[in-house]
Amino acid sequence: xxxxxxxxxxxxxxxxxxxxxxxxxxxxxxxxxxxxxxxxxxxxxxxxxxxxxxxxxxxxxxxxxxxxxxxxxxxxxxxxxxxxxxxxxxxxxxxxxxxxxxxxxxxxxxxxxxxxxxxxxxxxxxxxxxxxxxxxxxxxxxxxxxxxxxxxxxxxxxxxxxxxxxxxxxxxxxxxxxxxxxxxxxxxxxxxxxxxxxxxxxxxxxxxxxxxxxxxxxxxxxxxxxxxxxxxxxxxxxxxxxxxxxxxxxxxxxxxxxxxxxxxxxx
Amino acid sequence: xxxxxxxxxxxxxxxxxxxxxxxxxxxxxxxxxxxxxxxxxxxxxxxxxxxxxxxxxxxxxxxxxxxxxxxxxxxxxxxxxxxxxxxxxxxxxxxxxxxxxxxxxxxxxxxxxxxxxxxxxxxxxxxxxxxxxxxxxxxxxxxxxxxxxxxxxxxxxxxxxxxxxxxxxxxxxxxxxxxxxxxxxxxxxxxxxxxxxxxxxxxxxxxxxxxxxxxxxxxxxxxxxxxxxxxxxxxxxxxxxxxxxxxxxxxxxxxxxxxxxxxxxxxxxxxxxxxxxxxxxx
Amino acid sequence: xxxxxxxxxxxxxxxxxxxxxxxxxxxxxxxxxxxxxxxxxxxxxxxxxxxxxxxxxxxxxxxxxxxxxxxxxxxxxxxxxxxxxxxxxxxxxxxxxxxxxxxxxxxxxxxxxxxxxxxxxxxxxxxxxxxxxxxxxxxxxxxxxxxxxxxxxxxxxxxxxxxxxxxxxxxxxxxxxxxxxxxxxxxxxxxxxxx
Numbered sequence: 001x002x003x004x005x006x007x008x009x010x011x012x013x014x015x016x017x018x019x020x021x022x023x024x025x026x027x028x029x030x031x032x033x034x035x036x037x038x039x040x041x042x043x044x045x046x047x048x049x050x051x052x053x054x055x056x057x058x059x060x061x062x063x064x065x066x067x068x069x070x071x072x073x074x075x076x077x078x079x080x081x082x083x084x085x086x087x088x089x090x091x092x093x094x095x096x097x098x099x100x101x102x103x104x105x106x107x108x109x110x111x112x113x114x115x116x117x118x119x120x121x122x123x124x125x126x127x128x129x130x131x132x133x134x135x136x137x138x139x140x141x142x143x144x145x146x147x148x149x150x151x152x153x154x155x156x157x158x159x160x161x162x163x164x165x166x167x168x169x170x171x172x173x174x175x176x177x178x179x180x181x182x183x184x185x186x187x188x189x190x191x192x193x194x195x196x197x198x199x200x201x202x203x204x205x206x207x208x209x210x211x212x213x214x215x216x217x218x219x220x221x222x223x224x225x226x227x228x229x230x231x232x233x234x235x236x237x238x239x240x241x242x243x244x245x246x247x248x249x250x251x252x253x254x255x256x257x258x259x260x261x262x263x264x265x266x267x
Numbered sequence: 268x269x270x271x272x273x274x275x276x277x278x279x280x281x282x283x284x285x286x287x288x289x290x291x292x293x294x295x296x297x298x299x300x301x302x303x304x305x306x307x308x309x310x311x312x313x314x315x316x317x318x319x320x321x322x323x324x325x326x327x328x329x330x331x332x333x334x335x336x337x338x339x340x341x342x343x344x345x346x347x348x349x350x351x352x353x354x355x356x357x358x359x360x361x362x363x364x365x366x367x368x369x370x371x372x373x374x375x376x377x378x379x380x381x382x383x384x385x386x387x388x389x390x391x392x393x394x395x396x397x398x399x400x401x402x403x404x405x406x407x408x409x410x411x412x413x414x415x416x417x418x419x420x421x422x423x424x425x426x427x428x429x430x431x432x433x434x435x436x437x438x439x440x441x442x443x444x445x446x447x448x449x450x451x452x453x454x455x456x457x458x459x460x461x462x463x464x465x466x467x468x469x470x471x472x473x474x475x476x477x478x479x480x481x482x483x484x485x486x487x488x489x490x491x492x493x494x495x496x497x498x499x500x501x502x503x504x505x506x507x508x509x510x511x512x513x514x515x516x517x518x519x520x521x522x523x524x525x526x527x528x529x530x531x532x533x534x535x536x537x538x539x540x541x542x543x544x545x546x547x548x549x
Numbered sequence: 550x551x552x553x554x555x556x557x558x559x560x561x562x563x564x565x566x567x568x569x570x571x572x573x574x575x576x577x578x579x580x581x582x583x584x585x586x587x588x589x590x591x592x593x594x595x596x597x598x599x600x601x602x603x604x605x606x607x608x609x610x611x612x613x614x615x616x617x618x619x620x621x622x623x624x625x626x627x628x629x630x631x632x633x634x635x636x637x638x639x640x641x642x643x644x645x646x647x648x649x650x651x652x653x654x655x656x657x658x659x660x661x662x663x664x665x666x667x668x669x670x671x672x673x674x675x676x677x678x679x680x681x682x683x684x685x686x687x688x689x690x691x692x693x694x695x696x697x698x699x700x701x702x703x704x705x706x707x708x709x710x711x712x713x714x715x716x717x718x719x720x721x722x723x724x725x726x727x728x729x730x731x732x733x734x735x736x737x738x739x740x741x742x743x744x
Contacts, residue, residue, distance in 0.1 A: 001394065001403045006372070009390060035617075070615065078618070082671075088685055089695070116671060120618055127617035137369070150381075151558060157367035158562035159607055161411060165366075166566040170574060184578055191578045196717060199567075199574060203591065203721050206563045211729065212362040214559045215321065218350035219426060220365070221381035223555070225347075229383050231376045231390070281731050282740075327731070 012235040013138075017061045023237045024139040025146070026245050031126040033252040038122025040259050044111070047118020054125040058132075066132045071125060078120040086113035136160060141234060150228055154217075166206060174198050269335075270433055270464050271295040271318055276332035278313065278322055287313040289488040291332070295466065297432075300459050302479035302496065303468045306509030309485040311468045315435050317341070318466065320349040337432070351382070354431035358438045360418035364410045364425070371413075371421050372397075372406040378429045396428045399461075400454050416447020423454050434458065437468045472511040476500050476534040484510050501532035515539045556732050557596035564588035564604035565611070571717075582710040585612075586629050590655075590718050593633030594642055595725075597734045601630025621670055625662045629655060633718075637735045648719045655711040660704030667703075668696060 015021035022030075038047050058067035087099070092108025099105055140153040177197050178184060184194045217223075276291040288310050295301055303311050316322045323330045324346035334341040336349065357363065368374040372393055379389040397403050402420050405413070410421055419439060426434070436455070440448040452474060458465060459478050469475055475482060475496070482499040484492035486508045492499050499505065501516045512534075519532035519539075529546075533539040567588030575584040589608065593601020605626025613620040632655065641647045687698035722739050730736030 001397065001406055005370075005407055006390060006394065009372075009386070074616070077616075085685070088689070124617040127613060127620075131614045137367075154365070154367060155558065155561050155603075156607060158365070158559075159565035159611065161366040162562040162566035163569045163611075164411070166563075166570045167573065170570050174574075174577070188580070191580055192713065194578055195574060195580070195584075195713065196720060199571060199587070199717055200720055200724070202570065203563075203567055203587075204724055206567065207560065207725070207729070209359070209362045210556060210559045210563060211732075212357065212359055214555055215325070215350075215355065216357075216363040216422075217365065217559075218347060218555075219353075219355045219429075220378035221347075221351045221429070223347040224351060224381050224383075226383040229380050229386060229389070231373055231380055231386060280728065282727055325732075 009231050012233055019057075019061050020063075020133045021235075022241055023234065024134045024142045026237060026241050027130055027134055028139075029245050030248045031130040033248050035123040035126030037252050037255045038119050038126070040256050042115045042119045044114035044118040047115070047122040050122040051118070051125050054129055058129065061133065063129075063132050067128060070128045070132070071121075074121060074124050074128075078124065079117045082117045082120065083110075083113040086116065137232075138234060141230065141232070144228070144230075154222070162206070166202060169205065170198065170202055173202055268297050269294045270297050270337060272333070272335040273317070274333040274335075276317065276330070276334060278317065278331070279329045280313075280326060281328045283328070286488055288317065291488075291490055293483065293490055293493055295464065297464050298462055299480045300465045300478055301467065302475035302482040303466060303485065304470070304472065304475060304482060304510045305485035305491075308487075309509065310488040311485050312437060313488075314485065315355075315437050315466065315468060318433075319353050319355055319435055320344055320346050351378075351429065352431055352433070354426040354429060354434040356419075356422055356426055356434070356436045356439050358441050360415040360422060360442060363422040364418055366411060369409055370406065371402070371408050371410055371424075374410045374421060375425045375428050378425055382429070392428050392430075396424045399457055400424050400427070414447070416443045416450055419443060419447060420450055420454060423451070423458075427458065431463070433464045433466070435466045435468075438470065440469070440471060440474075470511070472500070472513050473535070476513045476516075484508060486510075497531075497534055500534045557592075557600040557734065560592055560596055561600055561604050561607070564592035564601070565608050567591065568604070568608040569611075571714075580713075582706075582713060584710060584714055584717075586626065586711075587714050587717050589626055589630050590633035590714065591721055593630040594637035594718065594722060595730075595733045595735055595739075596634075598631040598634035601634050602627040603630070605630045618670065621666055622663065624666070625659055628658060628662065632658065634735070637738060640738055642715075642719060642722055643738060645719060648715050649712065652708065652711040652715045655715065656704055656707035659711065660707045661700060663703045663707070664696065664700040667699060 019027070034050060038050050041047075054071070055067070058064050087103055087105055087109045090106075090109040090112045092106030092110075092112075094107040095104045096107050096110060097105055136157060140157055144150055144153050174184070177194075182194050182197055183190050185191070272294050273291050276288050277286055278288040279286045291310075291314070303314065305311055313322065316326060317330075317334060318336065320336065320341055322328065323342065324344075330342075336344060337352070341349075364374055365377055368377060375393045375396060376389050379392060384392070397406055400420060400423060402417075402424055405417060405421065408417075410418065413421065423439075439455075440451050443451065448471075455465075455467070455474070455478060467475070467479065479496045481494060482492070482496050483490055484499065484505060491508055492502075492505065500512050501519065503512065503517065503520050505512050515533045515536060515538070519529055522529050523532075529542055531538075531542075533542055565588060568585050569588075571587040572583055572585035575582055585608065586605070589601055589605040592604045605628075606623050609619060609623040609626045636642060636651055636654075641651050684695075684698040684702035687702060688695050691698075725736075725739060727740050730740050
């Protein structure tokens with residue numbers, strides 16, 4: 001048996017990159033704070049600066065590819081699409097230029113669109129960064145250490161796995177139903193009708209295994225009332241990490257305060 | 268010392284019209300390996316459920332009679348504690364693993380984590396079980412990517428790691444291919460050598476003949492036969508009760524019919540070979 | 550009873566997965582609706598409001614991994630779970646006709662809440678999804694206020710979606726085996742008489 005593999009459980013789990021090695025809850029705190037700040041400070045200069053920061057950061061921590069893959073979809077959806085849509089819904093007066101003669105781009109609508117887009121992207125970018133730097137099982141571990149019941153942990157992790165399993169099952173059922181003559185192409189009524197004979201057996205099949213699953217988990221002391229131990233552990237949060245989190249939170253509080261100040265006082 | 272004592276048990280599932288267990292009386296001793304056979308619907312799984320405490324705690328329904336498990340009435344047991352004391356492996360390999368651990372090693376360790384065992388002890392126990400059941404090559408694999416047979420072996424390992432006094436095994440090979448079945452047979456042989464008390468429900472009669480000390484036969488909710496394996500499985504009367512007997516036993520009985528009786532009726536291949544060797548010596 | 554809650558616990562991941570697979574199937578069949586709440590309402594109808602709501606919220610949170618702004622719509626999924634439980638208790642889902650009508654209730658509540666949240670999120674203006682494409686002409690052409698246009702569009706979109714969802718749920722509830730239903734909180738509503 002691989003001794004190195006077994007030994008890995010004897011120490012705290014290690015990660016290549018300093019940020020990825022942060023405690024999941026620290027990462028959540030930091031990134032959520034930045035993300036929320038973008039939503040509060042709905043200014044395009046701030047929002048896009050933040051997005052640029054995310055991109056650079058993603059490259060620095062070696063997660064460029066997964067980040068850009070997810071983020072670019074959102075840039076299109078929330079960025080470009082919002083911008084264009086706003087030109088129709090916000091009626092400004094200072095026309096800047098005409099977009100291929102299709103519609104006018106006004107200054108007010110443009111600024112509004114940019115502010116909105118940057119706020120959405122500033123929020124989304126942070127959340128994406130969180131999920132590409134954190135494994136679900138690590139997040140669940142940190143929550144359990146903080147007192148969250150392991151039942152919650154199980155439910156969330158099992159949800160991810162069941163999603164994968166059911167997706168596979170669906171593909172199998174779809175093939176077998178097609179072989180039985182269920183049409184999946186054609187008019188909308190035909191396609192809607194195809195939905196039920198595929199989803200029905202899928203759901204019933206999934207539900208029928210639940211009873212056995214629950215018995216099996218009981219046999220593994222799932223319902224035992226004693227304190228759990230952990231085979232796989234993360235290192236305790238070092239002081240410098242706590243300081244960084246604190247600074248980020250202060251920054252967030254300051255930015256919110258500043259925004260409120262500019263809205264109400266500087267009116 | 269009896270681990271299980273059932274006296275005048277009658278049980279009906281909720282909403283059911285018929286009794287699943289009728290007038291059941293039996294005693295299971297510590298350290299013995301019991302086989303449970305009989306036609307489908309005869310009550311075998313219900314008996315397992317009763318011993319495990321699922322009846323009455325999980326399935327509710329109507330239970331009459333006295334069922335003592337580890338000396339205490341089943342109704343007085345805490346269902347969750349009992350679930351841990353009695354190991355349970357069943358048919359479907361796809362519903363027994365948690366699905367939330369990324370390696371087989373962690374999967375096997377999970378039960379011990381739940382019991383609050385210290386980390387180093389967990390590691391030692393898991394290593395021990397993996398070596399015992401010869402699944403060392405699987406420890407780094409993702410349990411969700413294993414075949415049915417492999418999952419079943421991991422299920423066994425996960426349960427055995429919990430060091431239960433009693434193991435209930437319900438048709439563990441019925442959903443496996445021949446290779447998977449082979450592997451499970453190997454595991455059962457290993458478990459028998461460890462001296463645990465085991466109740467094995469199986470249709471593969473050769474497995475029962477090979478390993479069990481005593482056999483129970485159930486039909487329509489009753490226990491119709493209970494005794495030493497060699498006595499029970501050599502009797503052709505079993506065939507009328509919907510159970511099988513080993514081919515070699517059928518052969519042995521036919522030899523008796525044609526006036527060429529053997530010294531005893533064999534129930535395993537090795538017994539047959541032994542008999543023939545002795546016959547050859549005449 | 551403790552054992553019933555245990556089964557509900559294990560149904561929650563299934564509810565979450567069904568929400569996803571339902572949505573994926575809708576995409577595969579190129580249906581212009583989400584169909585991402587079937588798991589929520591089935592679990593709500595069988596196990597009660599709390600499990601149903603949990604399914605909704607977890608699905609929603611997982612969705613936010615790809616579309617982070619969806620996070621804020623979690624409250625709608627929560628309400629669907631509670632609503633399904635409430636209607637189930639009142640035996641609405643035992644009749645096909647009543648089930649179909651209930652789709653309207655889901656759609657209206659969903660539509661209204663959807664537009665309120667979108668409103669706040671997107672700065673009192675339109676969002677970027679398909680709903681906005683309906684809402685825009687309603688606003689520009691018919692002269693309805695932005696909020697009203699958004700709300701009407703959201704409700705219309707939701708009706709089609711919820712109609713298919715509740716029909717799927719209806720058939721699932723009808724096909725559940727009795728011995729399983731006895732272990733669920735609202736299971737007895739759907740138990741069929743043995744012949």
